[in-house]
Amino acid sequence: MLKATSALPAVCGRVCPQEKQCESVCIHVKMNEPAVAIGNLERFAADFERASGKMTLPEVAPDNGIKVAIVGSGPAGLSCAGDMAKLGYEVTVFEALHEIGGVLKYGIPEFRLPNAIVDVEINNLRKMGVNFIKDCIIGKTITIKDLEEQGYKAIFVASGAGLPNFMNIPGENSINIMSSNEYLTRVNLMDASNPDADTPINFAKSVMVVGGGNTAMDSCRTAKRLGAEHVFIAYRRSEAEMPARLEEVKHAKEEGIEFLTLHNPIEYIADEKGAVCQVKLQKMELGEPDASGRRSPVPIPGAIETRDIDMAIVAVGVSPNPLVPKSVEGLELGRKNTIAVNDNMQSSIPTIFAGGDIVRGGATVILAMGDGRRAAAHMHEMLSK
Amino acid sequence: MNKIIKKEQFSEKVFKFVVEAPLIAKSRKAGHFVIVRVGDKGERMPLTIADSDTVNGTITLVVQKVGYSSTKLCNLNEGDYITDVVGPLGQATHIENFGTVVCAGGGVGVAPMLPIIKALKQAGNKVISVLAGRTKELIILEDEVRKHSDEVIIMTDDGSYGQKGVVTVGIEQVIQREKVDKCFAIGPAIMMKFCCLLTKKYNVSTDVSLNTIMVDGTGMCGACRITVGGKTRFVCVDGPEFDGHEVDFDEMFKRMGAFKPIEIEEMKKLENHVESVLVDSEIKIDPVKAADAEQMTTDTPLEQLLDRKADWRVELQKSMKPKERTSIERCKMGELDPVYRATTRLEEVNIGLTKEQALTEAKLHQEH
Ligand SMILES: Cc1cc2nc3c(=O)[nH]c(=O)nc-3n(C[C@H](O)[C@H](O)[C@H](O)COP(=O)(O)OP(=O)(O)OC[C@H]3O[C@@H](n4cnc5c(N)ncnc54)[C@H](O)[C@@H]3O)c2cc1C
Ligand code: FES
Numbered sequence: 001m002l003k004a005t006s007a008l009p010a011v012c013g014r015v016c017p018q019e020k021q022c023e024s025v026c027i028h029v030k031m032n033e034p035a036v037a038i039g040n041l042e043r044f045a046a047d048f049e050r051a052s053g054k055m056t057l058p059e060v061a062p063d064n065g066i067k068v069a070i071v072g073s074g075p076a077g078l079s080c081a082g083d084m085a086k087l088g089y090e091v092t093v094f095e096a097l098h099e100i101g102g103v104l105k106y107g108i109p110e111f112r113l114p115n116a117i118v119d120v121e122i123n124n125l126r127k128m129g130v131n132f133i134k135d136c137i138i139g140k141t142i143t144i145k146d147l148e149e150q151g152y153k154a155i156f157v158a159s160g161a162g163l164p165n166f167m168n169i170p171g172e173n174s175i176n177i178m179s180s181n182e183y184l185t186r187v188n189l190m191d192a193s194n195p196d197a198d199t200p201i202n203f204a205k206s207v208m209v210v211g212g213g214n215t216a217m218d219s220c221r222t223a224k225r226l227g228a229e230h231v232f233i234a235y236r237r238s239e240a241e242m243p244a245r246l247e248e249v250k251h252a253k254e255e256g257i258e259f260l261t262l263h264n265p266i267e268y269i270a271d272e273k274g275a276v277c278q279v280k281l282q283k284m285e286l287g288e289p290d291a292s293g294r295r296s297p298v299p300i301p302g303a304i305e306t307r308d309i310d311m312a313i314v315a316v317g318v319s320p321n322p323l324v325p326k327s328v329e330g331l332e333l334g335r336k337n338t339i340a341v342n343d344n345m346q347s348s349i350p351t352i353f354a355g356g357d358i359v360r361g362g363a364t365v366i367l368a369m370g371d372g373r374r375a376a377a378h379m380h381e382m383l384s385k
Numbered sequence: 386m387n388k389i390i391k392k393e394q395f396s397e398k399v400f401k402f403v404v405e406a407p408l409i410a411k412s413r414k415a416g417h418f419v420i421v422r423v424g425d426k427g428e429r430m431p432l433t434i435a436d437s438d439t440v441n442g443t444i445t446l447v448v449q450k451v452g453y454s455s456t457k458l459c460n461l462n463e464g465d466y467i468t469d470v471v472g473p474l475g476q477a478t479h480i481e482n483f484g485t486v487v488c489a490g491g492g493v494g495v496a497p498m499l500p501i502i503k504a505l506k507q508a509g510n511k512v513i514s515v516l517a518g519r520t521k522e523l524i525i526l527e528d529e530v531r532k533h534s535d536e537v538i539i540m541t542d543d544g545s546y547g548q549k550g551v552v553t554v555g556i557e558q559v560i561q562r563e564k565v566d567k568c569f570a571i572g573p574a575i576m577m578k579f580c581c582l583l584t585k586k587y588n589v590s591t592d593v594s595l596n597t598i599m600v601d602g603t604g605m606c607g608a609c610r611i612t613v614g615g616k617t618r619f620v621c622v623d624g625p626e627f628d629g630h631e632v633d634f635d636e637m638f639k640r641m642g643a644f645k646p647i648e649i650e651e652m653k654k655l656e657n658h659v660e661s662v663l664v665d666s667e668i669k670i671d672p673v674k675a676a677d678a679e680q681m682t683t684d685t686p687l688e689q690l691l692d693r694k695a696d697w698r699v700e701l702q703k704s705m706k707p708k709e710r711t712s713i714e715r716c717k718m719g720e721l722d723p724v725y726r727a728t729t730r731l732e733e734v735n736i737g738l739t740k741e742q743a744l745t746e747a748k749l750h751q752e753h
Contacts, residue, residue: 143412
């Protein structure tokens with residue numbers, strides 16, 4: 001049943017914020033009781049099937065000879081690929097990196113989502129006939145126009161929100177201050193903490209992670225695992241406003257991460273080699289609710305704390321990857337270089353669909369997968385006319 | 386996987402590779418670079434495309450042995466494969482008819498300069514190239530540069546070839562002799578810094594090509610960031626070429642040293658480098674689960690599974706009173722001990738539900 005309705009249950013069961021989704025609308029919650037652990041059950045079913053060796057592939061319709069291209073192999077791209085393959089299309093997924101999986105591989109750490117789990121899902125897609133081409137950047141190596149000339153009848157752009165935000169505060173370009181994307185990519189994708197891997201990573205004793213989302217939680221827990229003695233989160237709002245999954249916050253605390261809420265870094269101080277050695281933090285208090293409905297933090301005048309650190313990881317959000325949007329003429333853009341789409345995930349160019357973080361900005365795995373499936377359905381509708 | 390078609394040694398530490406990459410050869414322009422990776426545990430390393438051949442579908446890379454990864458690449462031979470080559474990356478060089486242009490290349494910097502020299506010449510510029518190196522052996526690509534330049538000045542530190550002196554001496558000669566409209570400088574960071582200090586004095590606008598630390602090369606990580614004109618820019622997507630008079634070189638020197646001590650460690654590995662064995666992500670089959678699965682059917686039609694009034698559902702619902710059902714407590718998934726798990730990066734924290742837990746929890750689900 002899960003197979004027919006969800007593209008990657010083993011993944012979703014692990015990383016979706018169920019408390020905000022299915023479990024929040026669970027009838028048990030209305031009865032003032034804890035919700036059914038739907039996420040855990042989802043994971044159980046998928047894991048059971050894998051370990052039983054009796055894994056079944058969904059039914060695939062006979063090949064209809066129509067070529068479709070998918071740009072990006074994150075959850076949005078993978079779920080769209082799966083659905084289009086089931087419908088009998090010849091699907092090719094183009095990925096810029098040397099690994100398939102998007103954030104599932106380079107971002108989310110193995111202690112939360114093992115790579116092997118993602119690989120099994122990818123191998124299933126391969127068995128269903130999906131073709132993967134890595135090391136190929138659409139808009140650089142080949143263009144969307146090239147794809148059309150090669151006979152691709154429709155294109156789904158799922159290139160994610162790859163661009164890390166920085167805070168633009170003094171000293172932020174010092175050594176050992178990096179984006180969570182860099183830190184997690186080095187550790188997860190490039191396996192930098194393994195002495196056999198070539199990519200370097202510096203180990204630190206005292207690490208500050210800025211931000212309150214899943215990425216911040218993943219970064220601080222990774223730093224702890226790489227041997228940092230003291231790791232703290234600096235977050236400018238209070239814990240109630242943290243966007244991270246509840247479970248991640250709980251796990252981080254259990255693992256000894258300090259939560260410094262209502263603190264915002266305003267300046268870094270570097271040593272003579274240019275490596276960060278201190279951070280100045282502005283203390284905040286909660287004021288009026290802002291546009292997002294969350295109470296916005298305001299600085300307490302004069303309340304500044306200085307802490308010694310030897311690494312800072314900045315996890316204050318990502319912006320959409322501009323590579324594809326910028327390379328297609330006439331493509332209508334939305335807020336912050338996102339691709340604008342209608343309810344059918346169709347862009348201003350009818351043969352180009354888009355979904356996931358490239359449309360929403362940094363969002364979630366489940367929304368990305370939903371977009372992929374909706375795009376597949378409407379792509380099919382368009383191509384069947 | 387990209388095949389090495391030709392390898393040529395320029396000097397003790399500098400090699401030229403012609404690599405199969407038809408798509409990149411077709412779409413690349415002067416100034417673009419690629420990211421290459423050697424071996425399964427290889428690092429992603431940026432290299433400028435020195436030339437390309439669209440007919441044979443190849444690109445040319447010039448590589449100097451400096452650290453671990455570049456040495457690993459230089460140890461490959463004709464017929465070997467480079468694990469990954471991706472590109473073309475970055476912004477192409479801004480080429481126009483400036484008038485008289487000085488192109489200063491230091492060391493291997495001559496390689497990325499070559500396509501710029503070609504393009505400038507093609508656009509109708511008078512091109513004066515200044516090639517510099519410590520000694521005669523380190524002057525590379527001289528013939529190719531001569532072919533596309535109006536004049537070539539060679540500078541060596543020890544005077545073993547051309548004039549004795551550093552690169553800026555050569556540039557200054559030209560500026561003092563005639564009107565120079567534009568300068569390009571590519572080479573070691575320190576060389577570019579001094580070229581820019583000189584040309585700033587004479588008010589000649591100068592573009593430099595920066596070779597910062599990179600990871601992905603697609604704008605995803607910010608490892609390559611530097612300050613240009615007081616603003617943070619990403620070299621891999623906004624560059625690699627920038628207005629040299631605006632670049633904060635001192636910050637860049639520091640950032641480029643960020644991983645130095647570790648790199649030296651890595652170099653040691655080369656000496657006793659053992660190719661790591663490929664481990665496939667195999668699925669391990671659990672005999673107990675396999676036996677359970679034998680008992681199950683998977684061919685029930687979906688409609689029947691989704692049917693709220695199906696016999697199996699009614700039967701299940703009847704097997705327990707609603708009161709009894711709602712009194713089942715929400716199960717708690719097992720987790721690894723926090724003290725232990727904070728030491729292991731690869732072990733999953735959540736260990737999943739047991740079969741019993743899952744079946745109990747599923748009963749709770751029945752009233753929906
Ligand atoms: C550390 C971290 C933890 C997270 N934790 C959670 C969580 O617990 N739960 C949750 O729901 N969400 C989480 N998220 C968010 C979630 O991962 C994203 O919302 C989701 O992955 C978006 O999927 P996507 O398919 O749109 O994009 P991505 O997963 O970003 O995939 C895009 C892919 O496209 C490739 N690409 C980009 N440009 C091109 C191009 N031009 N040509 C070819 N390929 C290209 C990229 O390399 C990338 O592989 C987390 C994010 C991060 C960074
Ligand atoms: S190398 Fe990662 S953003 Fe430039």
